[in-house]
Amino acid sequence: MALTEREQQVLRDLEQQLHSEDPSLAQTMDRVETVGRPSPRHIGAGVALVLVGLTVVVAGVAVGHGPVSIGLGVAGFALAVWGVTLMLTRVGSPKSSSPSSGSRRTSSFMDRQAERWERRRDTER
Structure with a gap:
């Protein structure tokens, strides 16, 4: 749902007020972080x-009792634990604190969107 012009203006005013009252908080909120x-x-x-780990565990039970x-x-359990830790792994790195990120070769989708937003906001002023 798109915002009306009035709502967009209110948001811009609130953002300017935040930047003037608490610049450190505003800078923290401006950064788009992909961590998490x-x-x-x-x-x-x-x-x-x-799934492979559970299959190996079931195969181990089916083989019988012995070494x-x-x-x-043990191997199946290790595979299952590795799979769970892989699922819980978060990717990405925090965005650099410098506003210009031209030194990076690639940027994530959210970084590009944030840069476009900053350029658009700067041209409106």
Whole structure:
């Protein structure tokens, strides 16, 4: 749902007020950080590892009792734990504190959107 011109103006005024009253908070809020975002690839690979790990554990139980069964059980459990940790891994790095990020070769989608927003906001002033 798009904002009306009035709502956009109110948001711009609130943003300017925040920048003037608490610049450090405004700078913190302006930064777009990708840390904490889950990666779909990590989630998919993690789910696959958990399934493979559980399959190996079941195979270890089916083999019977003995050193091979214990080894398969431990290996399957390790694979499942690795899959869970991979699913919970967050990707990305915090955006540099400098406003110009021309030294970077690639930027994430959110970084590009933030840069476009800053350029648009600067041209409106």
